[in-house]
Amino acid sequence: MALKPLASTQLYHHCDLSGFGFESTDDLTPDLSALGQQRAMDAIQFAIGMHHPGYNLFVSGSTGVGRRELVSRTIKARAAQGESPQDWVYVHNYERPHEPRMLCLPQGSGQGLRQDMQQLIERLLLQIPATFKSDEYRNRVQELSDEFEQREESQFQALGDKAHQEQITLMRTPAGYTLGPLHDGKLMTPDQFKALPKEEQERIKAALEQLNAELTALVRELPRLQQEHREAIRQLDDEITHSVIDPALSELRQKYGSQTAVLEFLDQVHQDMIENVDDFFAQDKDENAKMPLHKLARSDTFRRYRINLLVSHEHNGGSPVVMEDIPSYQNLVGRIEYQAHFGTLSTDFSLIQPGALHRANGGYLIVDAQKLLSYPFAWEGLKRALRNDEIRIDPLEKMYGISGTRSLEAEPMPLKLKVILIGERRLYYLLKAYDPEFSSLFKIYADFNEQLDRSQENLEGYLGLITQLVREEGLAPFGCSAIERVVEQGSRRVDDSAKLSLNRGQLIDLLREASYCAIRSGASRVEAQHVSQALKLARTRSAQYSELMQEQLERGTIIVASSGSAVGQANGLSVFQLGDQRFGKPARISATARLGSGKLIDIERETELGGPIHSKGVMILSNCIGARYARNSPLSLHASLVFEQSYGMVDGDSASALELCVLLSAISGLPIKQSLAVTGSINQRGEIQAIGGVNEKIEGFFELCKSRGLSGEQGVVIPAANVDHLILDQEVVEACERGEFHIYAVRELDELIALLFDHKPGKADEDGRYPPASVNGCVQQQLLDWTEQARKLSAKADK
Numbered sequence: 104m105a106l107k108p109l110a111s112t113q114l115y116h117h118c119d120l121s122g123f124g125f126e127s128t129d130d131l132t133p134d135l136s137a138l139g140q141q142r143a144m145d146a147i148q149f150a151i152g153m154h155h156p157g158y159n160l161f162v163s164g165s166t167g168v169g170r171r172e173l174v175s176r177t178i179k180a181r182a183a184q185g186e187s188p189q190d191w192v193y194v195h196n197y198e199r200p201h202e203p204r205m206l207c208l209p210q211g212s213g214q215g216l217r218q219d220m221q222q223l224i225e226r227l228l229l230q231i232p233a234t235f236k237s238d239e240y241r242n243r244v245q246e247l248s249d250e251f252e253q254r255e256e257s258q259f260q261a262l263g264d265k266a267h268q269e270q271i272t273l274m275r276t277p278a279g280y281t282l283g284p285l286h287d288g289k290l291m292t293p294d295q296f297k298a299l300p301k302e303e304q305e306r307i308k309a310a311l312e313q314l315n316a317e318l319t320a321l322v323r324e325l326p327r328l329q330q331e332h333r334e335a336i337r338q339l340d341d342e343i344t345h346s347v348i349d350p351a352l353s354e355l356r357q358k359y360g361s362q363t364a365v366l367e368f369l370d371q372v373h374q375d376m377i378e379n380v381d382d383f384f385a386q387d388k389d390e391n392a393k394m395p396l397h398k399l400a401r402s403d404t405f406r407r408y409r410i411n412l413l414v415s416h417e418h419n420g421g422s423p424v425v426m427e428d429i430p431s432y433q434n435l436v437g438r439i440e441y442q443a444h445f446g447t448l449s450t451d452f453s454l455i456q457p458g459a460l461h462r463a464n465g466g467y468l469i470v471d472a473q474k475l476l477s478y479p480f481a482w483e484g485l486k487r488a489l490r491n492d493e494i495r496i497d498p499l500e501k502m503y504g505i506s507g508t509r510s511l512e513a514e515p516m517p518l519k520l521k522v523i524l525i526g527e528r529r530l531y532y533l534l535k536a537y538d539p540e541f542s543s544l545f546k547i548y549a550d551f552n553e554q555l556d557r558s559q560e561n562l563e564g565y566l567g568l569i570t571q572l573v574r575e576e577g578l579a580p581f582g583c584s585a586i587e588r589v590v591e592q593g594s595r596r597v598d599d600s601a602k603l604s605l606n607r608g609q610l611i612d613l614l615r616e617a618s619y620c621a622i623r624s625g626a627s628r629v630e631a632q633h634v635s636q637a638l639k640l641a642r643t644r645s646a647q648y649s650e651l652m653q654e655q656l657e658r659g660t661i662i663v664a665s666s667g668s669a670v671g672q673a674n675g676l677s678v679f680q681l682g683d684q685r686f687g688k689p690a691r692i693s694a695t696a697r698l699g700s701g702k703l704i705d706i707e708r709e710t711e712l713g714g715p716i717h718s719k720g721v722m723i724l725s726n727c728i729g730a731r732y733a734r735n736s737p738l739s740l741h742a743s744l745v746f747e748q749s750y751g752m753v754d755g756d757s758a759s760a761l762e763l764c765v766l767l768s769a770i771s772g773l774p775i776k777q778s779l780a781v782t783g784s785i786n787q788r789g790e791i792q793a794i795g796g797v798n799e800k801i802e803g804f805f806e807l808c809k810s811r812g813l814s815g816e817q818g819v820v821i822p823a824a825n826v827d828h829l830i831l832d833q834e835v836v837e838a839c840e841r842g843e844f845h846i847y848a849v850r851e852l853d854e855l856i857a858l859l860f861d862h863k864p865g866k867a868d869e870d871g872r873y874p875p876a877s878v879n880g881c882v883q884q885q886l887l888d889w890t891e892q893a894r895k896l897s898a899k900a901d902k
Contacts, residue, residue, distance in 0.1 A: 106854055108818065108845035114829050114836045116600035118557075118590040120583055123566065127580040127628055134567020137173050139555035139605050146549035147174060151181050151467070151521055157546050159489065159522040161472070163531050164551025167608030170525055171469075173551075178424050178467045178523065185422030188465025191516055192216065193411040193452045197371045203411075203452030205514040206364045211417035216365065217410035219358070220372075223351055224400040224408055227376070230347045231383040240343055247335045344380045348373065372408060406453055413437075413457045413516075414464065422466035427459040430470045431478040435459050435485055437496040439511050455513055460485075460494045463520050472526025485522070489544050492518050554602040557594060565590065565603055572611055578618035584631035589613060592638065595830040598795060609683075613637060635833075645684040652688050657810050661748050663689045664777035665808050665817055671695060671769035673859065674780035675746070675758040676804060676819070678796035685796060687803030689780050691747040692762055696769040698889045699741020701729075703766075706745035707753045714754025720784055723756070724763040727787050727852075732883045734871055739893040740886060742766055757794035760785040760822075763852065764859050771881035775859045778814065779847075780804040783822040789852035793824035798831055805835050805844055813838060818845030820858055853879075 190213030437458035616637035707713030853864035865877020873880035
């Protein structure tokens with residue numbers, strides 16, 4: 104019984120939404136649920152609900168299915184219910200400046216502490232100089248000076264009185280103090296001294312020596328008195344300094360009294376300010392005299408009092424959610440910056456910059472896995488932070504011993520967060536296989552689906568999704584016929600009429616472009632013709648290469664016959680993928696066969712233009728020939744197969760069924776119809792298996808036949824397993840309805856032989872022999888003849 108072409112209802116699986124009772128998307132309710140992604144959403148909820156270490160999440164799925172959007176929406180909804188984490192600041196370490204200290208503050212108080220310290224410096228810059236210039240301070244300094252001078256004067260006055268009793272005077276000279284004898288109230292001259300009796304001279308000399316010794320002792324006492332005076336001034340300065348600084352810091356201590364770490368920091372600040380109170384007189388210097396107070400407080404002189412607010416959540420509600428688009432090592436774990444001054448690089452705690460891990464601490468970090476792995480050391484830095492539960496800011500040159508320059512050793516921040524990596528399945532399984540730490544750090548895997556069943560229940564959700572997207576994008580309302588066409592296109596994108604594509608990116612693009620076509624035509628609502636127009640325009644924009652190939656086929660530059668019959672050649676079908684567009688084109692497959700030793704040459708493989716899958720298909724068909732036609736005898740065959748005029752890589756096994764038929768034609772000498780093109784793979788048992796791109800392949804051959812004129816004999820043979828995948832262009836369906844073009848579906852090799860040859864395929868008897876007049880019989884007989892010839896030639900050679 105001859106195989107009949109497929110009915111038109113099998114060529115295009117229409118979507119009927121009349122039972123849903125709506126006219127347009129205006130009558131539908133938007134659906135925000137994750138349609139078809141329940142498995143992935145359950146995994147995400149499980150990951151963010153687990154508070155044990157290592158339960159981070161890897162999300163995979165094809166680009167366009169809405170992974171990032173759905174993950175972000177789910178995480179943000181969960182984060183809104185969480186608690187805001189604490190603030191973290193870096194402060195100067197007064198004991199070890201190269202080891203900045205980290206302080207943990209209540210949520211939102213970090214900014215307050217920074218402002219309080221800034222206001223403290225401004226306040227002291229104003230109060231300290233003013234206090235030291237006050238009349239009270241000057242009077243007290245004068246009192247101390249007067250007291251010192253009085254003590255000095257009284258001691259010299261006492262010595263002078265004692266000297267006067269001995270008729271000796273104590274005089275102040277530019278060089279200091281000196282003693283001399285008196286005569287009649289005047290200083291005695293040397294002649295007068297010599298005129299004195301010897302006893303008197305001796306008395307005066309003894310008195311001078313005694314008084315001089317006391318004067319020397321008194322002069323030596325002066326530095327001690329001056330030191331006491333300076334100490335008194337210093338104590339006065341300390342008293343005045345404390346009187347200004349203590350009240351100011353006391354207010355901060357009261358404000359932050361419950362925070363021990365802040366109080367310890369304020370104690371260190373207090374001690375440093377007391378010791379370096381002179382810094383607050385910078386306003387008296389000429390170069391800073393005109394500098395505003397708030398700018399002076401921010402100068403490098405007071406840098407050590409600043410608060411480096413690393414992370415603040417003052418205005419954030421709930422847990423933080425950070426999406427890092429540039430996940431380099433520095434952007435993840437933070438960095439220490441340097442500033443140049445006269446050719447010298449320097450740094451301190453105020454130049455420590457936070458990374459994404461700091462900002463996301465206490466919440467969630469979302470990172471693109473491909474980008475993360477493309478930045479040097481970023482993956483290792485992230486793993487180290489997760490493994491040690493802390494964020495340590497180490498320069499790369501220090502980690503890998505590139506430089507011995509001393510840098511900051513900032514105190515690490517404790518880490519507690521969830522990391523969500525978004526990437527391809529390939530990356531997940533590669534990391535799983537080759538990184539031993541990956542499984543312990545990312546225990547949860549969420550795999551987003553690319554398609555779902557085209558059931559009534561899912562169609563209802565799909566309608567809600569379309570409605571939601573239409574309203575989000577501000578598009579014209581879609582009528583029922585337009586949505587039916589969108590659903591049908593969704594099935595075509597996944598090559599299965601029983602499935603629907605979940606690629607939101609492609610769906611949104613189609614809705615936008617269809618809405619544009621409707622508005623441009625003046626329609627108030629999008630209908631089916633507008634969707635079809637949008638699809639046609641999209642194909643046209645990317646059709647230049649396809650049109651060039653079609654032109655070459657029509658002009659005969661690429662030789663493909665669409666009528667008549669020929670031995671050892673037939674029409675195969677190929678699919679080309681260029682960007683988002685796919686199209687099919689026919690290609691001639693030819694074979695030669697002669698007496699040989701059972702070798703089948705795949706020319707594509709021999710020239711390294713054939714992929715491994717194509718080579719596998721050729722090997723299968725080679726064994727299929729042996730199993731069908733030479734089970735009880737050697738296979739004395741030397742054959743070759745090739746895709747004619749193919750100058751690039753050929754891969755896939757979708758032509759293996761046709762290649763076998765072409766080889767049978769070459770062996771038997773029976774011609775094959777050139778009006779039919781064939782696609783389908785074959786197994787060793789002769790069964791025809793499903794292939795991909797069936798719609799594009801059919802349309803590619805139809806386009807060639809249409810350009811040459813449809814004869815009513817042309818058509819395409821496909822595997823029966825691909826019938827459910829058919830959603831052909833309407834022009835092809837209409838041509839099939841008129842009988843101008845035909846689509847056949849076959850399940851096994853003999854059905855294909857019956858279509859391609861003008862002879863019956865023939866069935867084997869109990870001995871495995873086929874009828875002589877059948878195609879299989881002709882093949883079998885020719886192989887037996889070659890075997891006999893090979894035996895005779897071998898026997899002749901032995902003689």
